Amino acid sequence: MAETAVAERLNGALNRILAGDCIEVMRRLPDASVDLVFADPPYNLQLKGELHRPDNSRVNGVEEGWDRFSSFGDYDRFTREWLREAQRVLKPHGAIWVIGSYHNIFRLGAELQNQGFWILNDVVWRKSNPMPNFRGKRLTNAHETLIWASKAEASKYTFNYDALKALNEGVQMRSDWVLPICTGHERLKGEDGAKAHPTQKPESLLHRIILATTNPGDVVLDPFFGTGTTGAVAKRLGRDFIGIEREDSYRKAAEARIAQIRRLDSVALETTSSKKAEPRVAFGVLVERGMLRPGEELWSLGGRHKAKVRADGTLVGQDVKGSIHQVGAHLEGAPSCNGWTYWHFRRDGGYVPIDVLRQQVRAEMAQHH
Amino acid sequence: MAETAVAERLNGALNRILAGDCIEVMRRLPDASVDLVFADPPYNLQLKGELHRPDNSRVNGVEEGWDRFSSFGDYDRFTREWLREAQRVLKPHGAIWVIGSYHNIFRLGAELQNQGFWILNDVVWRKSNPMPNFRGKRLTNAHETLIWASKAEASKYTFNYDALKALNEGVQMRSDWVLPICTGHERLKGEDGAKAHPTQKPESLLHRIILATTNPGDVVLDPFFGTGTTGAVAKRLGRDFIGIEREDSYRKAAEARIAQIRRLDSVALETTSSKKAEPRVAFGVLVERGMLRPGEELWSLGGRHKAKVRADGTLVGQDVKGSIHQVGAHLEGAPSCNGWTYWHFRRDGGYVPIDVLRQQVRAEMAQHH
DNA sequence: CGGCTCATTGAATCAAATG
DNA sequence: ACATTTGATTCAATGAGCC
Numbered sequence: 133m134a135e136t137a138v139a140e141r142l143n144g145a146l147n148r149i150l151a152g153d154c155i156e157v158m159r160r161l162p163d164a165s166v167d168l169v170f171a172d173p174p175y176n177l178q179l180k181g182e183l184h185r186p187d188n189s190r191v192n193g194v195e196e197g198w199d200r201f202s203s204f205g206d207y208d209r210f211t212r213e214w215l216r217e218a219q220r221v222l223k224p225h226g227a228i229w230v231i232g233s234y235h236n237i238f239r240l241g242a243e244l245q246n247q248g249f250w251i252l253n254d255v256v257w258r259k260s261n262p263m264p265n266f267r268g269k270r271l272t273n274a275h276e277t278l279i280w281a282s283k284a285e286a287s288k289y290t291f292n293y294d295a296l297k298a299l300n301e302g303v304q305m306r307s308d309w310v311l312p313i314c315t316g317h318e319r320l321k322g323e324d325g326a327k328a329h330p331t332q333k334p335e336s337l338l339h340r341i342i343l344a345t346t347n348p349g350d351v352v353l354d355p356f357f358g359t360g361t362t363g364a365v366a367k368r369l370g371r372d373f374i375g376i377e378r379e380d381s382y383r384k385a386a387e388a389r390i391a392q393i394r395r396l397d398s399v400a401l402e403t404t405s406s407k408k409a410e411p412r413v414a415f416g417v418l419v420e421r422g423m424l425r426p427g428e429e430l431w432s433l434g435g436r437h438k439a440k441v442r443a444d445g446t447l448v449g450q451d452v453k454g455s456i457h458q459v460g461a462h463l464e465g466a467p468s469c470n471g472w473t474y475w476h477f478r479r480d481g482g483y484v485p486i487d488v489l490r491q492q493v494r495a496e497m498a499q500h501h
Numbered sequence: 502m503a504e505t506a507v508a509e510r511l512n513g514a515l516n517r518i519l520a521g522d523c524i525e526v527m528r529r530l531p532d533a534s535v536d537l538v539f540a541d542p543p544y545n546l547q548l549k550g551e552l553h554r555p556d557n558s559r560v561n562g563v564e565e566g567w568d569r570f571s572s573f574g575d576y577d578r579f580t581r582e583w584l585r586e587a588q589r590v591l592k593p594h595g596a597i598w599v600i601g602s603y604h605n606i607f608r609l610g611a612e613l614q615n616q617g618f619w620i621l622n623d624v625v626w627r628k629s630n631p632m633p634n635f636r637g638k639r640l641t642n643a644h645e646t647l648i649w650a651s652k653a654e655a656s657k658y659t660f661n662y663d664a665l666k667a668l669n670e671g672v673q674m675r676s677d678w679v680l681p682i683c684t685g686h687e688r689l690k691g692e693d694g695a696k697a698h699p700t701q702k703p704e705s706l707l708h709r710i711i712l713a714t715t716n717p718g719d720v721v722l723d724p725f726f727g728t729g730t731t732g733a734v735a736k737r738l739g740r741d742f743i744g745i746e747r748e749d750s751y752r753k754a755a756e757a758r759i760a761q762i763r764r765l766d767s768v769a770l771e772t773t774s775s776k777k778a779e780p781r782v783a784f785g786v787l788v789e790r791g792m793l794r795p796g797e798e799l800w801s802l803g804g805r806h807k808a809k810v811r812a813d814g815t816l817v818g819q820d821v822k823g824s825i826h827q828v829g830a831h832l833e834g835a836p837s838c839n840g841w842t843y844w845h846f847r848r849d850g851g852y853v854p855i856d857v858l859r860q861q862v863r864a865e866m867a868q869h870h
Numbered sequence: 871c872g873g874c875t876c877a878t879t880g881a882a883t884c885a886a887a888t889g
Numbered sequence: 890a891c892a893t894t895t896g897a898t899t900c901a902a903t904g905a906g907c908c
């Protein structure tokens with residue numbers, strides 16, 4: 133059957149590094165099959181001569197052939213083609229991350245928008261230890277830019293809000309991330325001691341991206357796999373990956389690297405991923421259980437509005453009947469209202485939010501499991 | 502003579518706010534006549550409905566007609582036209598700054614490159630107090646992006662490296678700037694108390710830009726003048742400005758605002774623009790003068806970290822040697838550290854910041870002038 | 871349906887100190 | 890005792906827009 137063939141085509145690629153040009157290799161992947169694309173394409177650095185430090189030592193920059201394009205138009209064509217394939221292989225609710233510097237990120241972002249991707253955030257990776265500007269002719273180039281976009285405007289993309297909030301000491305994560313560049317033991321070296329890849333990204337960066345925008349078991353495609361940071365982090369976090377890389381030496385280094393990675397056990401994965409949504413409790417359950425009596429009055433904070441509880445778990449207030457949310461919204465003239473925090477019952481002269489009753493129910497439910 | 506006519510056309514516009522559409526007005530300005538363009542064009546926010554805070558209050562966002570475009574193509578055409586005029590009126594060694602968010606900055610940057618501007622840096626304005634993400638559906642959009650580009654690749658652009666280094670506590674200025682958004686008394690209000698402009702930029706941002714990339718007497722053109730932050734800062738810093746603004750209410754607010762600004766006197770200008778501003782005091786001077794002894798210990802506040810003073814004005818701490826700033830940053834695992842405020846010496850059982858010693862040296866230096 | 875917000879400013883309120 | 894000032898604390902508002 134066709135479906136089986138498609139599944140096999142995908143499964144054959146899972147957790148492997150496919151050799152070849154990323155556009156050609158992506159063409160062989162089935163439609164709507166991956167959850168996330170992470171792409172670190174060539175930056176089109178347009179370097180002129182060599183750069184030396186003030187002590188005259190030579191800066192070992194990006195000089196590889198894969199970063200040479202003849203013009204902006206040439207780079208745009210390349211971008212357009214690989215983005216088109218990336219969009220095709222994404223599931224309807226999938227998303228993409230791209231990273232770049234001022235040399236290429238504007239072209240990349242514009243092309244994403246042109247192809248119908250819907251930008252969700254641009255994120256600044258603020259390097260805690262950037263290379264200084266030796267010549268004193270510009271500002272220290274201390275950041276790179278990432279763009280996070282869903283496949284389309286209507287996509288219900290994945291965002292593990294609570295996991296990121298936890299990562300950020302309890303306040304919501306911002307669009308600027310301070311992370312060190314990849315150095316030390318994490319930086320892959322060749323047998324000659326030289327760095328294996330000129331632009332290896334830190335695992336901390338991929339950790340945050342994969343944690344934020346995928347779930348365990350999701351498939352992450354990296355069409356510019358390099359030495360495999362995406363694969364290493366995906367494997368550790370219990371995600372599947374598909375890598376595409378043209379250069380033999382990078383593939384080899386990546387394979388050795390990823391083979392040594394161990395998947396975190398499910399407990400560790402659970403704690404790093406978002407807190408499970410708490411079980412839904414219908415307001416009517418509070419009435420069924422006798423925690424609130426039919427006919428009892430609920431109050432908005434301060435007692436400005438009131439409504440009466442009915443046996444079926446709806447409320448009736450001034451000129452309005454409906455759910456706790458609907459009645460609250462109507463009385464406030466608001467577009468919406470969280471009835472759980474809006475409505476209060478009276479105890480000992482004070483107002484207690486009905487949400488505490490829901491907490492009790494949830495606690496009891498947890499006991500029985 | 503033709504030259505005189507051109508000079509008159511320019512002089513007639515200096516330190517004035519020209520009314521009208523920026524493209525049409527720029528067409529009347531002579532070629533190669535301004536040193537810097539600062540442009541804060543509409544962001545093309547593509548807003549859908551209203552946004553409410555969790556407490557149901559409504560966010561008063563950008564609803565003005567000037568931010569509405571029918572498509573990306575429409576926005577691109579607009580961008581192309583005003584950028585073309587901006588480039589024409591720039592002197593050969595002139596430069597441009599543009600600011601935007603992820604909604605428009607990629608299109609803006611790509612068009613800059615297409616027209617032959619040469620990008621020097623992209624700069625991230627990290628907002629210290631951004632609006633949070635109320636829905637918990639994305640990252641807090643906590644930054645905006647600026648692009649600094651010269652008129653052409655060959656332009657010998659202005660960059661006051663030392664002034665920016667001085668502004669940044671003696672280490673070279675990075676491409677990420679932390680500045681608060683424009684609030685409080687600085688935010689212009691109408692007679693009804695409502696904000697006069699929905700997107701007024703902070704003066705601190707323009708101060709840094711104008712200080713960094715112009716010299717006193719230079720001409721700064723702002724084609725989207727709004728309520729005149731560019732003009733206010735330019736005037737204060739002894740630069741000339743040309744503003745262009747379509748909306749009467751913004752022009753009026755800007756004129757009243759700028760009329761109240763006083764140009765800094767030449768001494769203050771000198772101090773803001775040169776590294777001699779606050780006379781730089783090397784830490785080693787404190788050792789030379791016997792205010793601190795080699796071998797003496799310095800402490801972080803609370804005494805969590807310590808380091809030893811060496812005779813050459815460097816510190817040595819746990820596994821690290823270097824300047825007071827470097828050692829502090831290393832021990833804190835921070836990207837940077839102001840050693841003057843970080844390090845303390847012990848006196849009478851308390852911690853005294855070494856900055857007080859620097860103040861003493863500066864006071865003594867002032868005596869001799 | 872119902873879950874979801876951070877840093878800052880400035881006003882309002884109240885307590886303590888002063889004249 | 891009463892009016893005034895100062896300081897501490899709390900409360901309310903809001904900023905280039907997001908299911």
